[in-house]
Amino acid sequence: MKTNDIMARLRAKYPGENEYLQAVQEVLESVEEVYNQHPEFEKAKIVERMVEPDRIFTFRVTWVDDNGEVQTNTGYRVQFNSAIGPYKGGLRFHRAVTPSMLKFLGFEQTFKNALTTLPMGGAKGGSDFDPVGKSNDEIMRFCQAFMLELWQCIGPDQDIPAGDVGVGGREIGYLYGMYKKLARQYNTGVLTGKGSTWGGSILRPEATGFGALYFTQNLLHKAGKDIKGCRVAVSGFGNVAWGACKKATELGAKVVAVSGPDGVCEIPDGITPEMIDYMLVMRASNRNRVEDMAEKFPGACKFTAGKKAWSVKCDVALPCAFQNELSEDDARELKENGCWCCCEVSNMGCQPGAIHFFQHNGVLFAPGKAVNAGGVATSGLEMTQNASHISWSGAEVDAKLHFIMDSIHEQCVKYGTQPDGTIDYVKGANIAGFMKVATAMLEQGIV
Ligand code: 2IT
Numbered sequence: 001m002k003t004n005d006i007m008a009r010l011r012a013k014y015p016g017e018n019e020y021l022q023a024v025q026e027v028l029e030s031v032e033e034v035y036n037q038h039p040e041f042e043k044a045k046i047v048e049r050m051v052e053p054d055r056i057f058t059f060r061v062t063w064v065d066d067n068g069e070v071q072t073n074t075g076y077r078v079q080f081n082s083a084i085g086p087y088k089g090g091l092r093f094h095r096a097v098t099p100s101m102l103k104f105l106g107f108e109q110t111f112k113n114a115l116t117t118l119p120m121g122g123a124k125g126g127s128d129f130d131p132v133g134k135s136n137d138e139i140m141r142f143c144q145a146f147m148l149e150l151w152q153c154i155g156p157d158q159d160i161p162a163g164d165v166g167v168g169g170r171e172i173g174y175l176y177g178m179y180k181k182l183a184r185q186y187n188t189g190v191l192t193g194k195g196s197t198w199g200g201s202i203l204r205p206e207a208t209g210f211g212a213l214y215f216t217q218n219l220l221h222k223a224g225k226d227i228k229g230c231r232v233a234v235s236g237f238g239n240v241a242w243g244a245c246k247k248a249t250e251l252g253a254k255v256v257a258v259s260g261p262d263g264v265c266e267i268p269d270g271i272t273p274e275m276i277d278y279m280l281v282m283r284a285s286n287r288n289r290v291e292d293m294a295e296k297f298p299g300a301c302k303f304t305a306g307k308k309a310w311s312v313k314c315d316v317a318l319p320c321a322f323q324n325e326l327s328e329d330d331a332r333e334l335k336e337n338g339c340w341c342c343c344e345v346s347n348m349g350c351q352p353g354a355i356h357f358f359q360h361n362g363v364l365f366a367p368g369k370a371v372n373a374g375g376v377a378t379s380g381l382e383m384t385q386n387a388s389h390i391s392w393s394g395a396e397v398d399a400k401l402h403f404i405m406d407s408i409h410e411q412c413v414k415y416g417t418q419p420d421g422t423i424d425y426v427k428g429a430n431i432a433g434f435m436k437v438a439t440a441m442l443e444q445g446i447v
Pocket of ligand 1: 088089090091109112160161162163164165192347372373375376377379
């Protein structure tokens with residue numbers, strides 16, 4: 001297999017699908033050497049099969065807004081790979097959603113899910129519906145209209161959606177309510193991220209951020225450091241950023257920045273529990289503004305319009321918002337300001353140039369599919385609880401999440417340790433995930 005040849009073919013076949021092409025290129029570059037040591041992979045054309053989704057559902061979603069006007073959006077579900085289990089992955093509601101974006105996310109999800117040690121295949125879905133400025137009723141009507149089509153594609157042993165950008169506990173509630181009406185199936189395991197009184201796992205909301213900090217702590221310990229006392233810059237203020245801020249603070253770090261599309265809030269004395277709680281209020285408001293935090297906590301927070309979290313002096317950078325949110329220029333600015341570690345929490349949060357810069361300039365770096373896998377791992381734990389009709393305590397879920405993050409870190413070390421003793425976490429995560437999926441595909445024949 002030659003990465004360049006496969007990429008040339010995919011670029012010609014899928015012109016303009018930039019996020020998808022970027023995600024595929026990163027994985028293929030990482031695995032090329034190992035892959036070519038396995039002629040049986042080449043013979044079964046594993047790579048050629050693995051880069052194509054199993055299937056994509058595309059559907060029209062029509063709903064009525066608060067002014068009585070008819071609105072039409074497009075909905076998708078990309079079922080990417082089922083080699084190691086039923087399709088699993090979140091739903092993203094964002095105005096910029098395209099098939100390319102969901103293909104990149106589904107592709108990444110396949111390897112991420114393989115890393116969790118749980119039996120889950122990869123999927124992603126969503127819509128170009130823009131939640132910004134929408135009322136609660138509009139969100140409900142959109143979710144119901146979306147489920148009118150989606151319900152036929154999903155099932156607890158078939159395909160299990162969850163949240164992602166723009167989809168949290170509220171949206172999962174509306175989606176699940178409509179699913180039951182349509183399918184007349186009352187198995188809670190069809191969606192994860194549910195409310196804790198109706199089948200949701202304790203700690204699922206926190207899990208992505210908590211898991212990211214457990215992974216970061218492992219990475220820092222391996223490098224002889226500790227998160228305690230570190231200044232941490234976080235981008236975003238949604239569910240993932242919230243969990244990351246909570247656990248970072250609990251572990252003794254100081255979160256000195258959170259950001260939004262409108263700018264950055266600098267918090268020189270570190271984020272407080274009240275500010276962390278307020279992030280949830282900002283998310284639920286659908287205003288998509290971090291300036292609200294500075295207005296709520298004047299004195300403690302300083303808002304600067306148009307700036308990113310990466311302009312704030314920190315030791316550790318945690319991108320928690322959106323793909324490609326951290327550019328090579330941002331990476332240089334971070335390094336100049338003293339940052340020495342970046343753990344990517346968002347999916348593909350760093351541009352390729354930024355990753356290259358970090359890796360060649362002594363900044364510790366780990367990729368999203370390893371760092372953020374605690375979210376989907378805890379979704380897997382939610383499915384287990386639902387299937388066995390039980391509910392674990394927070395302490396039980398936390399212990400399992402911690403164990404899974406330790407195991408993901410170990411897999412990265414196993415496959416990513418370089419001859420000079422350093423650890424390439426990108427290679428480690430990609431090779432570990434790839435080997436598991438490739439072996440399963442091989443064993444299941446040419447299908
Ligand atoms: O990117 C992700 O891993 C998620 N949005 C969570 C997916 C899930 O099924 O919990």
